[in-house]
Amino acid sequence: MALPLQFGKEQGWLVLQYDLHDALSSGLAITLQNMLVYLVSMLLSGFLTYLLLKKILHLRLRRLELTLNQYSAGAHDARAEVNDNNEFGRLELMLNRTLDALDQQRTLSQHTQLFNELVLNSTTDGIISADMHGRILQVNQAGLKIFGYQSADELTGQD
Numbered sequence: 749m750a751l752p753l754q755f756g757k758e759q760g761w762l763v764l765q766y767d768l769h770d771a772l773s774s775g776l777a778i779t780l781q782n783m784l785v786y787l788v789s790m791l792l793s794g795f796l797t798y799l800l801l802k803k804i805l806h807l808r809l810r811r812l813e814l815t816l817n818q819y820s821a822g823a824h825d826a827r828a829e830v831n832d833n834n835e836f837g838r839l840e841l842m843l844n845r846t847l848d849a850l851d852q853q854r855t856l857s858q859h860t861q862l863f864n865e866l867v868l869n870s871t872t873d874g875i876i877s878a879d880m881h882g883r884i885l886q887v888n889q890a891g892l893k894i895f896g897y898q899s900a901d902e903l904t905g906q907d
Contacts, residue, residue: 753791808836811828811829812828812839812840812843815827815828815843815847816843819847824847824851824854826847827843827844827847828840828841828843828844830844868886868888869888869889869890871888871890872890873890874887874888874890874891874893874894874895875887875888875890875891876888876891876903881907882907883905883906883907884903884904884905884906884907885904886900886904887900887903887904891903
């Protein structure tokens with residue numbers, strides 16, 4: 749007996765070989781019926797397990813994706829909800845720790861930038877910073893005054 753099987757796009761055949769001589773002596777109809785009930789129940793159980801796991805995994809991955817999208821869109825307080833101590837729970841916890849580290853780095857960078865601006869603008873010396881190609885990246889207030897400019901925007905990006 750051969751039964752076609754299909755899970756999603758995968759297709760195959762389940763081939764059953766059976767010794768009919770023994771089955772005829774003990775009641776072929778009952779044996780085949782029991783075998784068919786067992787086979788159908790196992791296939792149904794496997795398929796339902798597959799669907800349930802797929803739904804659970806999809807839901808958990810979707811929540812992680814949503815957290816990352818929210819964070820990327822500027823909601824820097826977005827964090828994944830950690831529900832349990834399994835692979836997903838540990839992944840959610842690692843994501844939250846990574847987002848916390850990013851927040852700390854962003855805060856440190858903002859403080860460093862503010863400090864640099866305060867130092868640059870508190871000196872009476874003209875300071876201009878440029879990249880490796882000679883394009884002006886930053887100029888302080890004294891530098892603007894020395895060169896006769898009103899705004900750093902006038903110099904930024906020029907050679």
